[in-house]
Amino acid sequence: MSDQKVVEKLKAKFFSEILDVVEFRGETTVTVKKERIVDICTFMRDIFGYNLLCDLCGVDYMGQSPRFMVVYNLYNIPTKQRIRIKAPVDELDANIDTVSPVWGTANWHERECWDLLGIKFNNHPDLRRILMPADWEGHPLRKDYPVQGPDREPYQGRLS
Amino acid sequence: MAANTSETMTINMGPQHPSTHGVLQLILELDGEIVQKATPHIGFLHRGIEKLSEHRTYHQIIPLTDRLDYLAPMSNNLGYVLAVEKLLGITDEIPERVQRIRVIMAELTRLKSHLVWLACHALDIGAMTVFLYCFRERECITDIYEKVSGARMTSNYFRVGGLADDLPDGLEGEIRTFAESIPAHVEEYEGLLTGNKIWQKRTIGVGKISAEAAVDIGITGPALRASGVDWDLRRDNPYSGYEDYDFEVPVRQGCDTFDRYRVRLDEMRQSARIVLQALDKLKPGPILADCPKIVLPPKQEVVSNIESLIHHFKIVTEGFHPEPGEIYQSVEAPKGELGFYLISDGSAHPFRMKIRPPSFVNLQGLPQMVEGKLLADVIAVIGTLDIVLGEIDR
Numbered sequence: 001m002s003d004q005k006v007v008e009k010l011k012a013k014f015f016s017e018i019l020d021v022v023e024f025r026g027e028t029t030v031t032v033k034k035e036r037i038v039d040i041c042t043f044m045r046d047i048f049g050y051n052l053l054c055d056l057c058g059v060d061y062m063g064q065s066p067r068f069m070v071v072y073n074l075y076n077i078p079t080k081q082r083i084r085i086k087a088p089v090d091e092l093d094a095n096i097d098t099v100s101p102v103w104g105t106a107n108w109h110e111r112e113c114w115d116l117l118g119i120k121f122n123n124h125p126d127l128r129r130i131l132m133p134a135d136w137e138g139h140p141l142r143k144d145y146p147v148q149g150p151d152r153e154p155y156q157g158r159l160s
Numbered sequence: 161m162a163a164n165t166s167e168t169m170t171i172n173m174g175p176q177h178p179s180t181h182g183v184l185q186l187i188l189e190l191d192g193e194i195v196q197k198a199t200p201h202i203g204f205l206h207r208g209i210e211k212l213s214e215h216r217t218y219h220q221i222i223p224l225t226d227r228l229d230y231l232a233p234m235s236n237n238l239g240y241v242l243a244v245e246k247l248l249g250i251t252d253e254i255p256e257r258v259q260r261i262r263v264i265m266a267e268l269t270r271l272k273s274h275l276v277w278l279a280c281h282a283l284d285i286g287a288m289t290v291f292l293y294c295f296r297e298r299e300c301i302t303d304i305y306e307k308v309s310g311a312r313m314t315s316n317y318f319r320v321g322g323l324a325d326d327l328p329d330g331l332e333g334e335i336r337t338f339a340e341s342i343p344a345h346v347e348e349y350e351g352l353l354t355g356n357k358i359w360q361k362r363t364i365g366v367g368k369i370s371a372e373a374a375v376d377i378g379i380t381g382p383a384l385r386a387s388g389v390d391w392d393l394r395r396d397n398p399y400s401g402y403e404d405y406d407f408e409v410p411v412r413q414g415c416d417t418f419d420r421y422r423v424r425l426d427e428m429r430q431s432a433r434i435v436l437q438a439l440d441k442l443k444p445g446p447i448l449a450d451c452p453k454i455v456l457p458p459k460q461e462v463v464s465n466i467e468s469l470i471h472h473f474k475i476v477t478e479g480f481h482p483e484p485g486e487i488y489q490s491v492e493a494p495k496g497e498l499g500f501y502l503i504s505d506g507s508a509h510p511f512r513m514k515i516r517p518p519s520f521v522n523l524q525g526l527p528q529m530v531e532g533k534l535l536a537d538v539i540a541v542i543g544t545l546d547i548v549l550g551e552i553d554r
Contacts, residue, residue, distance in 0.1 A: 024485040024486065024487065025246055025247070025249060025485065025487050027486075027487055027488065029486065051375055052375055052378065052380075053378060054378075054488070054490065054497060054499055054516055055488070055499055055501060055514060055516040057501060057512075057514040059503060059511075059512045060512075071501065071514075073488050073499070073501060073516070077375065077389065077391050080396045080397055082488065084486075084488065103376060103378070104373075104376040104377045104378070104524075105376065105377050105378025105521055105524060107524065108520065108521070108524045109521075116210075129203075130202060130203060131202065131203035131206045131553060131554075132203060132206065133203070140208060140211055141210060141211055145211075147208075147211055147212065147214070147215050
């Protein structure tokens with residue numbers, strides 16, 4: 001099934017949830033609302049066969065609203081196809097439902113996303129920091145976290 | 161058999177432990193010799209490579225990628241440069257010679273990584289001799305690395321749009337001799353291990369994981385293929401000209417440590433085959449793509465040609481600006497799927513670079529592979545997962 005067909009069927013099922021569909025360099029990205037992310041991911045896995053969650057990560061678009069984006073890179077092993085799902089997450093309400101019941105691998109990816117970007121995953125079985133020490137303060141991959149480390153000048157934009 | 165007591169003992173393994181292959185800490189809850197619960201703790205080697213890359217130009221990130229899986233640096237370089245080339249939309253402009261050399265080096269890297277894996281895995285289980293044999297062959301690959309890149313481990317050899325330099329004279333013959341010797345060496349290792357009763361007792365049926373569980377937990381690479389899933393990115397989503405080569409993807413059904421061992425040994429034979437085919441197809445030609453705004457010009461042109469000097473100055477001081485967009489590119493690294501997710505906002509730095517390290521995801525499968533099994537099996541399972549903490553912690 002081509003990416004267009006997948007998107008069409010996804011739109012037919014979750015019309016009110018889809019915010020945007022972008023194609024760039026042959027890759028399809030579907031942006032969806034975060035409320036029904038578990039339903040959408042289960043649908044992607046069961047109906048279209050995206051059985052492998054390659055990667056899950058967060059992105060900080062500081063200055064935009066909503067500030068965060070959670071990105072799911074999916075892969076279908078039998079048909080060798082990829083697709084990307086994204087869900088915006090607001091800064092004041094920085095949480096999204098966990099997809100770890102859909103793909104077990106999401107467990108550690110979501111812990112990493114919480115650790116480095118401070119996005120909470122509701123109903124996650126074990127939401128602890130993973131790369132930083134347990135008593136660390138702040139979330140280092142946020143754009144307002146200085147690259148030099150804490151207690152330094154905040155991020156002022158790029159020099160070049 | 162004595163009845164189980166309700167008391168368990170919690171022991172700490174690592175982060176300073178010779179069998180954890182780096183700074184991995186495992187908290188093991190034991191009932192006698194049986195592991196009730198295993199909790200991995202990672203992050204001791206976290207260097208913030210993703211954060212650092214947001215403050216560097218695209219070219220400046222290449223040496224950081226060497227430090228991910230430092231046992232397979234060229235595979236990381238390859239994954240990263242392919243991702244940037246895809247982001248720029250210049251994938252089709254990469255010269256043929258560059259693609260061939262990249263394949264040769266990537267397959268030598270696979271051999272190098274598998275040799276270290278076999279050496280350490282066998283040593284962990286108690287077979288000392290194999291370690292010495294494997295490091296003998298690995299030495300040849302580090303020599304080749306040194307001749308092409310000047311470094312034995314952190315190669316930094318690939319560039320966006322090409323290579324740092326062409327192969328030195330005479331090296332093709334050296335690589336050919338080495339690749340031709342590999343099947344005989346693999347026979348030697350097999351002679352030491354495959355039929356060895358102790359090796360079989362320590363590996364057969366140990367660390368089992370079914371195909372469904374492996375896909376669910378995200379395991380990729382040789383560990384997935386030993387659970388019967390026939391999937392290899394080199395064949396299924398070819399990159400860098402892998403579709404031109406004739407090779408087999410070894411798959412086995414045992415789901416255990418022994419079959420993961422056999423899959424990797426078969427992969428070494430296939431890698432040698434690919435290297436020889438690539439050498440046969442290697443023809444003289446340019447080693448840089450014709451994209452002057454992106455690719456660093458050769459040094460001779462910088463000192464003799466004003467335009468090249470300007471391009472060099474602009475690329476070094478400012479970098480290049482890919483158009484806004486996002487891509488995900490993955491390669492079949494020796495340990496599994498290595499992916500780079502890059503977002504460009506049109507500036508000279510990645511807006512976000514997410515690395516999908518195979519070891520990070522594979523390690524997640526460890527608790528379900530060891531729980532309910534013997535403590536000694538934990539060592540075998542850590543070895544068979546072939547983890548490198550450099551890419552787990554990033």
